[in-house]
Structure formats: C-alpha cells, structure tokens
Amino acid sequence: MTESNSPLDQPTRADFEIAAQAVIARIPARLREELAEVTVRIEEFATAEQLESVEIETRWELTGLYEGTPLPERSLWDEPSLPPVITLFRQPLLREMEETGVGFEELVRHVVIHEAGHHFGFSDDDMHALEAMVED
Template identity: 50%
Template sequence: MSGQAASHAPDAARIEALAREALARIPSPFAEHLADVVLIVEEFADDETLDVMGIEDPFELTGLYHGRPIGEKSAFDSGALPDRIHLYRRAILDEWSDTGVSLEALVSHIVVHEVGHHFGLSDDDMHALEDAAG
C-alpha cells in the first residue's frame, strides 16, 4: 500500500470488493444459490433496523441478511425484492481496529456468517463453511 492509501480508512468500494471476493470463495452447493444476492455497503444500519434488532449502538452491527431463507422460498416469490446482504462500513472498521484481524479476514467472516443465515445454518455449520471459504 502506498503511504497515502495507508492513511485513509477503506471506503465502501473496498469493503464491497472484499465481500465479493469472499462470496466467490464460498463452495458448492451454496454458491449456486448466491448469484442473485445483492451486496450493499452502508456507513451504519438505519435506526429502524437497529430498533428491530434490539441494538442501541450502531457499532455493534457489522452485517445483516435481508430476505427469506432458502428453505422458505417459493415459486410464488417472483415479485419479491432480491435477497440482500448489508455490510456496515463504520462498524466493520471499528471491529477491525479493535481486533487487529486483517480486514480481508473480518469481511470474509461477516459475509460467511450472513450467508449462513441465508441457508439457515447452525454456528458449527458456519464455522465449517468459513474454513472451506478461507
């Protein structure tokens, strides 16, 4: 990284690029179901989302899956919005700073966790998926 790039926090485009790379590493059979998932990078979750989640501090929410889990989808969903994974840049950067984990590893962890929700996976299943996508 050049000196100038190192002095600036990663922007939304960088977070999105890392998230797309993480999605691309997710193995079959999950990968086939992720083609239509939309990635959205925002600074923070909005107040309505935080209220629904029961979260007061916007720095506590790094990502969120919006949509119906795979097992609940139906052929009658044609008019529904696409599934979305929201990533919250400021919360991610805060966790990155606090943990010392690489930004690539952190974004990958968040994406895999949200994909896990998409498929209704348990925490153990998500850890196995994360290992496979690592």
C-alpha cells in the same frame, strides 16, 4: 492496506465491495449459485429500522445484516418479493478492526459468511464450517 489509523488509509466502500465479492467467489460452487440473487451492499451504518429488526440499540454494534427470506423458509406459493440483501456496515467494521486487531480480509470474510449463512438457514456450526472452507 496499511496499518495507519488515518482515515485516508482506511478501506473504502469500494474496498469492502471487492473483498465481499472475493469471499463469495471462494464459496463452493453449489452454494455460490444460490447466492447469485443476493445483493451485497456497503453502508456506513445501519438504519434505525435495521437496528430495531435485530434488537440492537447502537449503530456501532451491527457490522452486517441479512435481509430476506432464508431459502429453507421459501415456498413456490410465496408472492414475489425484493431480492435478499447482505449489508456490511463500514464504520462498525472499521471500529472492530481497530479494537480487535483482526485483519480486513478476515473480518469481511467472517461477516459475509455469517450473513450468507442466514440466507441458507445455517446453524452457527454450519457457518463456521463454511468459513473454514473459504479461508485462504
């Protein structure tokens, strides 16, 4: 990635998808297996319903979202449901990169690990430990 502010030089949806999958590939195998059912999506912005679900008012504030039932809350008796989804919101992430100077891969890693942490029911400390394991 170049450091230019030109929209042509910004990471594309495909770039985000590749970066997110690279993060997942570096997660320890025992946890990565549990993520096999999770779909990763890249959207430009969160929908109004997604924003409301996390009590965020502006679409620029939400960079990622886990939607699904965390593993610790599941039961064998649960009705089948849609697979869990981790969504990265491209425009808010691009804005955060510009405002903070955090690099593309680092920011994607942070958001993917955070949202995957919700899937596992991890605490913030657990998420930080997992992120440290996945760092280059």
